[in-house]
Amino acid sequence: MYTLSKPTLNDIKELLKIENECFTYDRLGYYHFYYQIQQRQIFIVSNLKEIMGYISIRFRKNYVYIASLAIKKRYRKKGIASFMLATLEKSYPIMKLDCKRHNINFYHKLGYKQVCIKYDYYTDGEDAITMEKDITCQKAGQD
Numbered sequence: 001m002y003t004l005s006k007p008t009l010n011d012i013k014e015l016l017k018i019e020n021e022c023f024t025y026d027r028l029g030y031y032h033f034y035y036q037i038q039q040r041q042i043f044i045v046s047n048l049k050e051i052m053g054y055i056s057i058r059f060r061k062n063y064v065y066i067a068s069l070a071i072k073k074r075y076r077k078k079g080i081a082s083f084m085l086a087t088l089e090k091s092y093p094i095m096k097l098d099c100k101r102h103n104i105n106f107y108h109k110l111g112y113k114q115v116c117i118k119y120d121y122y123t124d125g126e127d128a129i130t131m132e133k134d135i136t137c138q139k140a141g142q143d
C-alpha cells in the first residue's frame with residue numbers, strides 16, 4: 001500500500017539519499033529539492049515506513065516536463081513508477097521528459113513516444129532521448 005503526496009522541507013535529506021542511490025551522473029542537489037518543494041512541483045510515493053521514490057516536474061506553458069523520476073532499488077519493478085506517472089497524467093495530459101537509452105522501453109510500455117535525440121546531453125557523455133505522451137492526441141486518434 002502506498003500513496004502519492006507532496007514532500008516537505010524535512011524530507012530533503014531522504015530525497016538526497018534516494019538521489020545518491022539511484023543516479024551516478026547529474027545528481028540533483030539540495031537546492032533543486034528545496035526549490036521544487038517550495039514550487040510544489042515534486043511528489044513522493046511512500047508506504048507506512050518510508051519514502052520509496054519521487055517524481056520532480058516542471059510546469060511548462062503547454063505541457064509538464066518530468067525533470068526526474070526515481071524509485072529506491074528495493075521497491076523497483078512493482079509498478080510504483082507507473083502508478084506515479086498514471087496519477088499525474090490524469091491532471092496533466094501532455095508529459096515530456098529526457099531519458100537515457102536504457103530507460104526508453106520503460107516509457108514505451110507506458111505509451112510514451114520518442115520525439116528526438118539530444119546528443120552528448122548527460123555529463124557522462126550519453127545521449128538523451130526526448131519522450132512525450134499526449135493523452136489528448138491518443139484519445140482523438142481512437143475516435
Ligand SMILES: CC(C)(COP(=O)(O)OP(=O)(O)OC[C@H]1O[C@@H](n2cnc3c(N)ncnc32)[C@H](O)[C@@H]1OP(=O)(O)O)[C@@H](O)C(=O)NCCC(=O)NCCS
Nearest residue numbers: 022069070071076077078079080081082099102103105106
Ligand atoms: C526507471 C524507474 C523509475 C522505474 O521504476 P519502477 O517502479 O521499477 O517501474 P515499474 O515497476 O512501474 O515498471 C513498469 C514496467 O517497466 C519495466 N521497467 C522498469 N524499469 C525499466 C527499464 N529501465 N527498462 C525497461 N523496462 C523497465 C518493468 O519491468 C515493468 O514492466 P511490466 O509492466 O512488464 O512488469 C526505476 O528503475 C529507477 O528509479 N531507476 C533509476 C533512476 C532512473 O533511471 N530514473 C529514470 C530517469 S528518466
